[in-house]
Amino acid sequence: MPQPLVEVSAVSKTYTIKADGTKPRGVLKALNNVSFTMDKPERIALIGPSGSGKSTLLRSIGGLLIDDASSGDIKVMGQAIQSKGRLAPNVRQARMNLGMIAQQFNLVGRLSLFTNAALGHLGKMGGLRGFFGLWSKAEKMAVMRALDHVGVAAKANQRANTLSGGQQQRGAIARAIVQDAKVILADEPVASLDPVTARKVMELLVKVNTEDKVGVIVTLHQVDYAKRYCDRILALKDGVIVYDGPANGLSGDTLKDIYGEEIEDAYWEGAVS
Ligand SMILES: Nc1ncnc2c1ncn2[C@@H]1O[C@H](COP(=O)(O)OP(=O)(O)OP(=O)(O)O)[C@@H](O)[C@H]1O
Numbered sequence: 001m002p003q004p005l006v007e008v009s010a011v012s013k014t015y016t017i018k019a020d021g022t023k024p025r026g027v028l029k030a031l032n033n034v035s036f037t038m039d040k041p042e043r044i045a046l047i048g049p050s051g052s053g054k055s056t057l058l059r060s061i062g063g064l065l066i067d068d069a070s071s072g073d074i075k076v077m078g079q080a081i082q083s084k085g086r087l088a089p090n091v092r093q094a095r096m097n098l099g100m101i102a103q104q105f106n107l108v109g110r111l112s113l114f115t116n117a118a119l120g121h122l123g124k125m126g127g128l129r130g131f132f133g134l135w136s137k138a139e140k141m142a143v144m145r146a147l148d149h150v151g152v153a154a155k156a157n158q159r160a161n162t163l164s165g166g167q168q169q170r171g172a173i174a175r176a177i178v179q180d181a182k183v184i185l186a187d188e189p190v191a192s193l194d195p196v197t198a199r200k201v202m203e204l205l206v207k208v209n210t211e212d213k214v215g216v217i218v219t220l221h222q223v224d225y226a227k228r229y230c231d232r233i234l235a236l237k238d239g240v241i242v243y244d245g246p247a248n249g250l251s252g253d254t255l256k257d258i259y260g261e262e263i264e265d266a267y268w269e270g271a272v273s
Helices: 054-061 091-095 113-124 127-131 137-149 165-178 195-212 223-229 252-265
Strands: 006-017 026-038 043-047 073-076 079-083 098-101 183-187 215-219 232-237 240-246
Touching: 006 054, 026 054, 026 240, 043 054, 043 195, 043 223, 054 073, 054 183, 054 215, 073 091, 079 091, 098 165, 113 137, 113 165, 137 165, 165 195, 183 195, 195 215, 195 223, 232 252, 240 252
Parallel strands: 043 215, 043 232, 098 183, 183 215
Antiparallel strands: 006 026, 006 073, 073 079, 232 240
């Protein structure tokens, strides 16, 4: 049986909250015994009210924060990212399977779109050659193919900070393709985009998933986008998974339970069934 793309087992994350004038020092359990597996390249939407732990879970999968010592493991393509609250010794190697996309600041603004996408090669090449941007002909062709695949090849020479938000997100997806990432972790990738551009970026994530067989885990504030563009939904509430199943199996009543009063804000373009 092929190995799972992502395995998250019994992960908990507790933050220490500093005291301020009004509140004493305290702790907050942002993730509480969270487990799930992505066995094949799916599109998983992480949804849930503000503060439910979506970003914490994504950052934990990326090894960008350390889980509690009581936690189990996180593995990507069978390689450990972290285990029992310690980063794996070969986490850099394991991370090469992960393409990371954030809401903003995905690209280095003063570098061209081409160079930003070419940074996807960095993990695979020697330090100085990468540092000086000495890409081989094959590497350059791979970058241009990726930029073409995501529809921004014509902008290759443009500085990233002169590109629109949607073009920058496409560039970040191209970098993940260049990197040959097996899973893309996208943290609110459409939150700062207008609805038309947001739809195009979500459609691109669908394309990369279906054509290139890259798994996608995406945090979304919009339930309608989660249902429309993802095949599986993981809903978090207070750091606990309260729904893990097909996107079309999430009922309105369950959503009301999950979001409570925030339900009115959980749709962007109106409810879709
Ligand atoms: N570095 C931190 N220190 C202390 N508490 C934190 C830290 N990061 C997150 N938290 C808290 O952990 C909880 C989960 O936060 P997280 O950002 O994962 O939620 P989220 O579901 O992504 O929220 P949102 O939808 O608003 O982005 C929140 O209560 C948040 O305030």
